[in-house]
Amino acid sequence: MAPSATETYTQAPPTDRVLVKPWSRPSQTKENLDWAPLPKIDLSRFDEPGGKQALAAELADAVNRIGFWSVVNTGLEDDRVLKQFSIGNTFFQEPLEEKRRAPCNFAEGEYFGYRENSRWIGDTGVKENIEMLNIPKAIPKYDDVPKHEIIRQNYAEIAKFHRDVFDKVVRKLFILISIILELPENYLLNLHAYDEPSDDHLRYMIYNVRTQDEWDRAQGYSKGGHTDFGSLTLLFSQHVAGLQIRTPEGEWKYVKPVDGGITCNAADTLSFLTKGYVKSTIHRVVTPPKDQINVPRLGLLYFSRPSDTAPMKAVPSPLLDRLGLLTEEDKNPSGPVATGIEYVRARVKDVHFKTVLDKREGTSFEFKGLKVNNYFD
Numbered sequence: 355m356a357p358s359a360t361e362t363y364t365q366a367p368p369t370d371r372v373l374v375k376p377w378s379r380p381s382q383t384k385e386n387l388d389w390a391p392l393p394k395i396d397l398s399r400f401d402e403p404g405g406k407q408a409l410a411a412e413l414a415d416a417v418n419r420i421g422f423w424s425v426v427n428t429g430l431e432d433d434r435v436l437k438q439f440s441i442g443n444t445f446f447q448e449p450l451e452e453k454r455r456a457p458c459n460f461a462e463g464e465y466f467g468y469r470e471n472s473r474w475i476g477d478t479g480v481k482e483n484i485e486m487l488n489i490p491k492a493i494p495k496y497d498d499v500p501k502h503e504i505i506r507q508n509y510a511e512i513a514k515f516h517r518d519v520f521d522k523v524v525r526k527l528f529i530l531i532s533i534i535l536e537l538p539e540n541y542l543l544n545l546h547a548y549d550e551p552s553d554d555h556l557r558y559m560i561y562n563v564r565t566q567d568e569w570d571r572a573q574g575y576s577k578g579g580h581t582d583f584g585s586l587t588l589l590f591s592q593h594v595a596g597l598q599i600r601t602p603e604g605e606w607k608y609v610k611p612v613d614g615g616i617t618c619n620a621a622d623t624l625s626f627l628t629k630g631y632v633k634s635t636i637h638r639v640v641t642p643p644k645d646q647i648n649v650p651r652l653g654l655l656y657f658s659r660p661s662d663t664a665p666m667k668a669v670p671s672p673l674l675d676r677l678g679l680l681t682e683e684d685k686n687p688s689g690p691v692a693t694g695i696e697y698v699r700a701r702v703k704d705v706h707f708k709t710v711l712d713k714r715e716g717t718s719f720e721f722k723g724l725k726v727n728n729y730f731d
């Protein structure tokens with residue numbers, strides 16, 4: 355006998371679905387900003403005969419000098435990218451109690467989960483305007499990391515996107531950089547494998563609107579920029595200007611969004627592995643231009659970190675050796691070497707485990723012989 359309507363509903367009622375409202379990119383600024391010239395790497399050529407070698411040659415200068423570049427023709431369709439932005443945007447509009455359900459555990463240097471815009475910027479009377487949600491890799495090790503309702507409901511799609519970003523972009527960049535370093539093609543990939551545990555994450559991020567006065571006060575406190583903690587950062591195209599890099603000549607220049615592209619930058623752990631050959635470039639986000647100051651700046655990023663067990667020691671690159679960058683200790687380390695997870699956790703804790711952001715110009719962070727400078731003018 356077919357169940358009656360009442361019988362059908364004796365089971366637990368389904369949780370209400372969070373409606374993902376479609377998000378689209380706002381208009382670009384009409385202001386004539388001083389944009390940084392960045393190389394564009396066409397990943398559709400990657401699998402052509404000789405393609406990897408040609409792309410590696412195009413990428414070499416960016417990796418060694420500028421630290422920023424963009425990739426195009428990645429095979430990640432823009433409707434999938436926009437769906438991820440839409441999930442992120444909807445998440446940030448959820449009630450605060452829901453967002454707080456799975457916060458980042460900064461006391462342990464853990465960055466998965468929700469970061470609230472609750473910290474004061476020194477004594478400026480202004481708080482940070484950034485909220486973010488960091489989602490770990492879709493591998494069994496992280497099955498138990500708590501998920502917000504909207505993430506649970508869209509998980510199959512998010513998980514597929516997460517892995518595809520790695521496979522179609524991050525994986526290829528590690529191969530190209532290994533070629534540049536004259537290492538076996540999979541050398542860096544093996545230190546960042548998707549199926550191995552690491553603090554890699556997909557990030558939904560929003561810079562909430564604030565007034566010019568609030569921007570001024572926040573930035574008066576620290577005009578310096580930062581370097582990213584991990585190995586590579588991917589920034590999906592969004593239209594609100596504000597990201598600037600410090601060029602090798604020491605000038606701040608804006609990063610222009612590339613249609614259908616992804617802006618990429620190298621970060622600290624990749625710089626450690628290559629003795630500074632790969633540049634972890636200083637960057638910052640400043641007040642959006644006048645015609646965008648009232649537009650929330652929604653972001654979608656992927657942060658690649660070294661595998662938990664990856665030793666943070668110089669890679670045996672013939673190029674680095676020829677350049678004189680490898681010491682005897684690098685070639686035959688005798689002392690203890692930090693692992694990827696030890697370093698990343700220590701760094702996250704150092705920067706984020708606080709309720710008031712302190713002034714750090716001129717200070718540095720050191721962990722087991724690895725050193726990064728904090729904030730730069």
Ligand SMILES: O=C(O)CCC(=O)C(=O)O
Pocket residue numbers: 582589597637638639653
């Ligand atoms: O939002 C951006 O454009 C860059 C953000 C950034 O630098 C970061 O999250 O590390």
Ligand SMILES: [Fe+2]
Pocket residue numbers: 580581582637
């Ligand atoms: Fe950054």
